[in-house]
Amino acid sequence: MKIVVIGKRTWVAILICLALLIVGLAVFLTAGDDTGEPAAPTMMRVDSYELNAIPVTSRLVPVYRVERADKTVALTIDAAWSADKTPFILDTLDKYGIKATFFLCGVWVDAYPDMVKEIAARGHEIGNHSLTHPHMNRLSAEEIKTELSTLDDRIEALTGKRCTLFRAPFGEYNDTVVSTIRDMGYEVVQWNLDTVDWKEGRSADTILNAVLPKLSDGSIILSHNNGYEIETYLPKLIEQAQGQGYRFVTISELLPEGERTVDSNGLCKPAG
Numbered sequence: 001m002k003i004v005v006i007g008k009r010t011w012v013a014i015l016i017c018l019a020l021l022i023v024g025l026a027v028f029l030t031a032g033d034d035t036g037e038p039a040a041p042t043m044m045r046v047d048s049y050e051l052n053a054i055p056v057t058s059r060l061v062p063v064y065r066v067e068r069a070d071k072t073v074a075l076t077i078d079a080a081w082s083a084d085k086t087p088f089i090l091d092t093l094d095k096y097g098i099k100a101t102f103f104l105c106g107v108w109v110d111a112y113p114d115m116v117k118e119i120a121a122r123g124h125e126i127g128n129h130s131l132t133h134p135h136m137n138r139l140s141a142e143e144i145k146t147e148l149s150t151l152d153d154r155i156e157a158l159t160g161k162r163c164t165l166f167r168a169p170f171g172e173y174n175d176t177v178v179s180t181i182r183d184m185g186y187e188v189v190q191w192n193l194d195t196v197d198w199k200e201g202r203s204a205d206t207i208l209n210a211v212l213p214k215l216s217d218g219s220i221i222l223s224h225n226n227g228y229e230i231e232t233y234l235p236k237l238i239e240q241a242q243g244q245g246y247r248f249v250t251i252s253e254l255l256p257e258g259e260r261t262v263d264s265n266g267l268c269k270p271a272g
Contacts, residue, residue, distance in 0.1 A: 064268075078222065098249075105169070
């Protein structure tokens with residue numbers, strides 16, 4: 001049997017190659033997000049409604065606020081889980097004579113079809129909040145279209161109307177998301193005032209103090225249909241806002257008529 005003797009220089013070369021291989025593997029494994037895909041540089045990811053950060057590098061931005069000069073604001077309510085507080089919300093909106101925009105998720109539509117009909121019957125606006133509540137940034141343009149169109153088919157079957165507004169789950173979006181959805185004829189709508197009512201332990205007073213002092217013409221308020229303190233804070237929010245002279249309308253009523261533009265800060269205003 002022939003014994004091969006590896007010289008010192010050869011061992012050094014082998015060790016260098018192994019070291020380079022290990023470093024390259026480490027860089028590859030840490031370069032992407034938790035999907036294994038390269039990290040997208042076009043936006044600041046928002047993993048919860050608590051962080052409402054407007055991206056500074058994305059070319060396309062949804063509507064965060066509308067340019068108005070008439071003390072008009074919009075209350076929006078996302079529905080993705082449970083429905084036990086929704087009748088209270090609808091009764092409260094009726095009591096104060098206001099209309100809101102409800103952004104509905106597919107699983108909620110499937111679970112509470114009668115409630116979807118009731119929201120529409122009470123004269124409120126319904127927006128598309130995606131079929132499966134995914135991270136939209138991870139979807140292709142075709143997958144994005146499927147998320148919206150499939151849900152709209154179900155909403156139309158219940159209410160007779162298709163949606164014209166979309167809100168991205170987790171507040172996440174990138175250029176592909178915004179451009180694809182706008183090409184479908186929807187407006188992409190975020191918010192500039194967040195109640196963070198999904199967070200347990202956040203008091204009604206804390207919510208009111210976070211929203212009312214910052215309320216301004218064209219504001220869009222984010223609430224949730226099963227927010228922990230919504231039965232306490234919602235009547236107070238409406239009363240105090242109306243006491244300051246504010247009028248609540250749906251998002252479609254808040255948006256400018258005709259052509260519009262959205263600047264890098266998410267301010268929507270008439271084109272030209």
